[in-house]
Amino acid sequence: MESKPLILVTNDDGITAPGIRALLEVVQTLGDVVVVAPDSPQSGMGHAITVNDMLHVKKVSPFGADIMAYSCSGTPVDCVKMGVHELIKRKPDLCVSGINHGSNSSINVIYSGTMSAAVEAGIEGIPAIGFSLQDFSWEANFEPAKKYIRSIVQRVLEEGLPSGTVLNVNFPNLPAEAIKGIRICRQAHAYWQEKFDKRLSPFGKEYYWLTGEFINLDKGEDTDEWALAHGFVSIVPVQFDLTAHHAIPVLNRWNFENE
Amino acid sequence: MESKPLILVTNDDGITAPGIRALLEVVQTLGDVVVVAPDSPQSGMGHAITVNDMLHVKKVSPFGADIMAYSCSGTPVDCVKMGVHELIKRKPDLCVSGINHGSNSSINVIYSGTMSAAVEAGIEGIPAIGFSLQDFSWEANFEPAKKYIRSIVQRVLEEGLPSGTVLNVNFPNLPAEAIKGIRICRQAHAYWQEKFDKRLSPFGKEYYWLTGEFINLDKGEDTDEWALAHGFVSIVPVQFDLTAHHAIPVLNRWNFENE
Numbered sequence: 001m002e003s004k005p006l007i008l009v010t011n012d013d014g015i016t017a018p019g020i021r022a023l024l025e026v027v028q029t030l031g032d033v034v035v036v037a038p039d040s041p042q043s044g045m046g047h048a049i050t051v052n053d054m055l056h057v058k059k060v061s062p063f064g065a066d067i068m069a070y071s072c073s074g075t076p077v078d079c080v081k082m083g084v085h086e087l088i089k090r091k092p093d094l095c096v097s098g099i100n101h102g103s104n105s106s107i108n109v110i111y112s113g114t115m116s117a118a119v120e121a122g123i124e125g126i127p128a129i130g131f132s133l134q135d136f137s138w139e140a141n142f143e144p145a146k147k148y149i150r151s152i153v154q155r156v157l158e159e160g161l162p163s164g165t166v167l168n169v170n171f172p173n174l175p176a177e178a179i180k181g182i183r184i185c186r187q188a189h190a191y192w193q194e195k196f197d198k199r200l201s202p203f204g205k206e207y208y209w210l211t212g213e214f215i216n217l218d219k220g221e222d223t224d225e226w227a228l229a230h231g232f233v234s235i236v237p238v239q240f241d242l243t244a245h246h247a248i249p250v251l252n253r254w255n256f257e258n259e
Numbered sequence: 260m261e262s263k264p265l266i267l268v269t270n271d272d273g274i275t276a277p278g279i280r281a282l283l284e285v286v287q288t289l290g291d292v293v294v295v296a297p298d299s300p301q302s303g304m305g306h307a308i309t310v311n312d313m314l315h316v317k318k319v320s321p322f323g324a325d326i327m328a329y330s331c332s333g334t335p336v337d338c339v340k341m342g343v344h345e346l347i348k349r350k351p352d353l354c355v356s357g358i359n360h361g362s363n364s365s366i367n368v369i370y371s372g373t374m375s376a377a378v379e380a381g382i383e384g385i386p387a388i389g390f391s392l393q394d395f396s397w398e399a400n401f402e403p404a405k406k407y408i409r410s411i412v413q414r415v416l417e418e419g420l421p422s423g424t425v426l427n428v429n430f431p432n433l434p435a436e437a438i439k440g441i442r443i444c445r446q447a448h449a450y451w452q453e454k455f456d457k458r459l460s461p462f463g464k465e466y467y468w469l470t471g472e473f474i475n476l477d478k479g480e481d482t483d484e485w486a487l488a489h490g491f492v493s494i495v496p497v498q499f500d501l502t503a504h505h506a507i508p509v510l511n512r513w514n515f516e517n518e
Contacts (some may be wrong), residue, residue, distance in 0.1 A: 047305030085453040164502040194344040237506035247496035
C-alpha cells in the first residue's frame with residue numbers, strides 16, 4: 001500500500017483562525033495532516049524563536065477526532081521546530097502555513113510569522129509553502145483560494161522544490177471568477193513608511209501604537225504586487241541564504257585599516 | 260563647518276548589555292550617536308515587530324549626559340522604526356547594532372534580533388552593520404573587536420554599501436594578537452538540530468525548553484564559519500530581497516491544474 005504524504009500545518013493567526021481551517025480542508029484530502037499552531041495570534045513575529053521562556057504544548061481537537069492537532073505557546077517558528085523535532089515521529093513531506101488573514105507580499109515576507117514558519121521548514125529540508133489572502137478580516141472569504149492551493153500543493157508533492165527555496169503564495173481578495181490564474185513573481189521592492197500613534201494612558205503615561213503606510217515604488221510587471229493588483233495569484237520563490245553574493249567582489253576591493 | 264555623521268545604535272541584548280557599551284565607545288568617536296535599544300533582552304526575536312501590543316519609550320542616560328539614549332519596550336526592529344520615524348529628527352547616516360553577546364554567523368542571521376535591526380535600517384535606506392562576538396558571556400571581552408569596528412565603520416561611512424545590502428560582522432572569541440584580519444564571506448549552509456528539554460513544573464504540568472546543536476556540513480573556505488574557526492573576523496553582505504531568482508524559470512515550467 002502506498003503511504004500518504006505527511007503534511008505539517010501551521011499558521012501565525014493562531015489555531016482558532018478561520019484561515020487554518022480553510023487550509024486544512026484542502027490539504028487533508030491530499031495526505032495525512034498534523035497541525036501544530038500557536039495558541040494565540042503571532043502576527044508580525046518574523047523569524048522569532050523562544051529562547052528566554054519555556055514552551056507549553058497541548059493536544060487539542062478543534063478539527064475533529066481524525067486530525068491530530070497541537071496548540072503551542074510559542075511563535076510560528078517554534079511550532080515548526082516542536083512539530084518536527086518533538087511531536088511528529090517521521091519527517092513531514094510538506095509543511096504548509098496559513099492561510100494568513102492579510103497579505104504577505106513584497107517586503108512583508110520578512111515580518112511575517114506565516115512565511116517564517118515555512119522558511120523554518122525549508123531550513124530543515126522540508127518543502128514548504130506559505131499561503132496568504134489580501135484580507136485582514138476574520139470573516140475573509142477563503143473559498144476562491146482553495147482550488148489554487150490544491151493545485152500548488154499537488155505540484156510541490158510531485159516535483160519537490162528547487163534546493164534552498166520555499167514558496168510565498170498570495171491571493172488577491174477577489175471572487176473566484178475574477179481571479180485570472182497564477183503568476184511566478186519576484187518580491188516587489190517596497191517598504192513601510194511608519195507612523196507612531198502616540199497616546200496617553202488613563203494614568204497620564206505616554207505609549208505608542210505602530211502604524212504605517214505601505215509604499216511601493218517598484219512598478220515591475222514581474223513583481224508580486226503587480227500580479228495581485230491585476231487579479232493574479234502570486235507565487236514568489238523565497239530563499240534563506242541571505243548572502244548578497246553580488247556584493248562580495250565589491251567588499252573585497254575595500255582596504256581596511258589596522259588589518 | 261562639516262557636520263558629523265549621525266549614527267543610530269541599537270542591539271538585542273538590551274540597553275544594559277556590556278556589548279552595546281563597547282560598540283558606543285568606538286562609534287561615539289566617529290559621529291553623533293543616538294541610542295534606541297530594547298529595555299529587556301530580545302535574543303532570538305528575528306524580524307519580529309510589535310503589532311498586537313503598545314510600545315513604551317523612556318529617555319535614559321546610562322552612557323552619560325552627552326549621549327542621547329532611549330529604552331523601548333519593543334523588539335530590535337521596533338527600536339529602529341521608533342528611532343527613525345519618531346525619535347530622531349533627521350535620517351541617520353548609519354545604523355550599528357550589537358555588539359551581540361554570541362555569534363550570528365551562518366543561519367543564525369535569520370533568528371538574530373541584532374541582525375534584524377540592521378536589516379530593518381537597510382530596508383529604510385540606511386547603511387547598516389550588525390556586530391557579534393562568539394561569546395555568550397555577559398563578561399565577554401569586546402576589546403579585541405574595537406579596532407576592527409572602527410575600521411569597518413569608517414569604510415562604510417566613506418563608501419556607503421552596495422544597494423540592498425547590510426553587513427553581518429562576527430568576531431572570533433580570541434585575544435587581539437591571535438586575530439588574523441578580516442575576511443569577506445558567504446553565509447555557511449548550516450542549521451540547528453533541535454532538542455526539546457521536557458520538564459515538569461512543581462504542579463505537575465509539562466513544559467519545554469528549546470535547546471539544540473549547531474550542525475555545519477558546509478566546509479567551504481569562503482564561508483563565515485570557516486573564517487571564524489581560522490581566526491578571522493567574518494563579514495557577510497546580507498540582502499533583504501528574499502526572492503530566489505534562480506528558481507523562477509524552474510517554476511515557470513510547471514503546469515498548474517485548474518488555471
